[in-house]
Amino acid sequence: MATLNRVLFIQDTVLKQEPVQSNQLPSTKQQSIPLGTLLVLKSYELPINNSDHYKLFLEDIQFKGFSSNWFAFGKHAKIIQDEITPVTSISAIATKQQAKDNVKVTVDRQSVGNQTGFLKLVFNAETIIKRQPVDSKVLNDPSKQIIPAGTELILSTDKPDTNNSVKFSIQDNHLKFNLKDIEFKGFSKDWYVFTQHVGIQRVD
Known part of the structure; x- marks a missing residue:
């Protein structure tokens, strides 16, 4: 598999259309990005x-209508060059579980604490x-967004339940999910993906 250039955000930050303080830009020219x-x-x-x-030029993805000329503060991001390592798919996990309309992801409740955004959606x-x-x-077009392989997006979820699991709905072979902070086409909630x-994995 080909080597990809990707940018990993190592703390919560803001992508901007100009390399200035985010408080100097309107909301249409910035996008919050979670750790x-x-x-x-x-x-x-x-x-x-x-x-x-x-200065970043994104593959396929657009924020606020822009895929080019996004700026990320250097200390908040890291450029990595590597191959994609596929993770176990939601369909494979769901096949092993009894329920057909949801899938459960195991997460140790104690390890989460007050952390939000502790799970990520990994695109194989x-x-x-x-x-x-x-x-x-x-x-x-406003109802869909291409996401390239190798992308990892942080999810907004409930805390793990007393059985140390987080439940996601499945409908017609699609996972329903909410994103933390990031918006596509003006929406962060109620997206579906095959x-x-x-x-889904824990955030490191």
Whole structure:
């Protein structure tokens, strides 16, 4: 499998359309990014000329209508070059579990504490996330978003229950999920993705 350029966010941060303080920009030119997010890059530029920001060109993904010219503070992000390591898919996990309309992910409740965003959605294959669990061909552009293989997005979930599990709904072979902080097409909640294309893991 080909080596990818990706950017890993090592703390909560903000992507910006200009390399300035985020409080100097309107909300339409910035996007909050939670710790642990991993995005695939088309290309990037290292900080130069006393700049302390990476300039990022995202593969397929758009925030606020832009995929190019995003700036990330250098101390909050790390460029990594490696191959994708697929994780166990949601469909494989669901097959082993009894219920057909949900899947449970095991998470040690005590280890979570007050942490939010402790699970990540790992994309094993390029796919499309959707506002409805249907064929993407029948949805208009504002209702879907291409996500490249190798992307990892932080989930917004309930805390683990007393059985140390977090439950996700499944509908028509699609996982329903909510994202932490990140918005696509103006939405962070109630997205669907085909269960064979993704897995869920703890955030390191």
